[in-house]
Amino acid sequence: MTIKLCTETFGMQEPDTLKTYIDNQGYQAWKDIINNQTPKSKVIEKIKDSGLRGKGGAGFLTGLKWSFIPLIDGQKYLVCNSDESEPGTCKDRDILRYNPHAIIEGMLIASYAIGASVGYNYLRGEFMDEQWKIFKQALSDAYKERLIGKNILSSNVTINLHALIGAGAYIVGEETAMLESIEGKRGMPRIKPPFPAIKGLYGKPTIINNTETLASIPKIMLNKSGWYKSLGIDNSEGVKMFCMSGHINNPGNFEVPLGIPFSELLNMAGGILNGKKIKAVIPGGSSVPVVKGDIMMQVNMDYDSISEAGSMLGSGGVIVMDESACMVSVLHRISRFYYSESCGQCTPCREGTGWLYKILTNIVSGHGTQNDLHQLERIATQIEGHCICALGDAAAMPVRSFLKNFWTEFEYYVDKKESMVS
């Protein structure tokens, strides 16, 4: 079963235009709020009731996050995080290019609810040729219709939205690093607390939400209370986009109710390539622990089920590996990424990610020892929980889970100086 929320306009003729969006009830929720002068607290209450959880990776309750904004007057900001860069994740890029107005409407409603007069959508630099152009066009079209800007639809509400572009840095997807980047600095995460809702962009209260989260808002507001909740299951309310990639026949984005069996999702993606056997799955972007294929086949795609299987739902980037995948090489590749993307601020992450990568490089080049495998575990343990942001944990979790689930394969590589699968 597919539910079209963020993906509603996907596959339509000219999916990104204002006309297509409006023909599909677009901006109706926003117009209702403006025309009825809906109290902010009611908007926040409805999002809280929906159970909507952040779709960027952490899965934090969106309505609860909004409610942290101080009720005092003064400048506040909304930031949409379109710095999609968690390896295995490619959903926001499709929302940006096929349904940009859903993001804009979501940003408007969120800005209204938290009392922000300015909102920024920060897109990763690599989106500059396609998604950024489309999103800027959508913004300009919505401005012309007076859906954004000064005195929106002749009301006394003023909200300005802007599109920003990054320049290549995974770490900027971390919310406080993104604030630094918007301030024109290197993307180095800030120590929390204070949380951005209290002290964010330019020191002002700021809410940062993921693209998919914000694009989900209009339909939630448009429908009856309880509708969104009813689509998913307890504690994993609503729907989620899963990006299916790797060894599968039909890679793509699938927006499905939370709680559906992984096996069903795999079927939607055409099953394993060339009829091979499933070996492993990274269910939520490369930061989360890897799960063995046979275990994954029994798991449902919701926060609790995946957590019981020892991993996390994360960003919804599902990387599927068949029996031909060399787990040592895959981990080596993952480690290179985190080593390169560590901002260098915290010693355990800066040094530790380098050690992990160097040791794994040694192993794949045939110079590894048994002791190296234990050393990898020790280093990962020492990074985890010892840094300002989650990048260090994101580097450590794959290492520990790959070793735990595929120890014999690592031992084989060290002993025979070649991969077990090639």
Add this chain to the structure above:
Amino acid sequence: MSQEFKISKELASLIDNVVKKFPSNRKRSAVIESLLILQHDNHGYVTKDIIKALSNYLSVSEIDIYEVATFYTMINVAPVGKNVIAVCNNVSCMLRGSDEILTHIEQKLKIKVGESTSDNKFYLKDEIECLAACNGGPMMQINHKNYENLTLERVDKILEKFDDN
């Protein structure tokens, strides 16, 4: 021939549009996009003179701009080839054969990742980030435009298109 770089009227108006997105006392916020604009106008990289000019224009110290220029991988502080190729070889693409694509391009262009061709036509960026097109892997970007579901034959055809420019 170190000549002082002057931000042209055209470039200045582009930068002014960036500045306008932010509060009036927050010009520093415009640094990243301004660097991309200036780089685009200068064969894909920024020089110390360009950074100096931007520093004066935005009233942000040179070192603050240089820090940004060297932190973000899409900003180059040294000359690079005219067309920038970035082959995604993160996990999803790797599983679909991106390593073969990358090796093929290296051999075809007779360069290694991180190098530019001797005729300066191509720069093969050492792309480590995932380019967020996992369902189209293997994929690459040339000048930030996506080319997905690559095969070696498709890569050859795509690169040929750049022969006459």
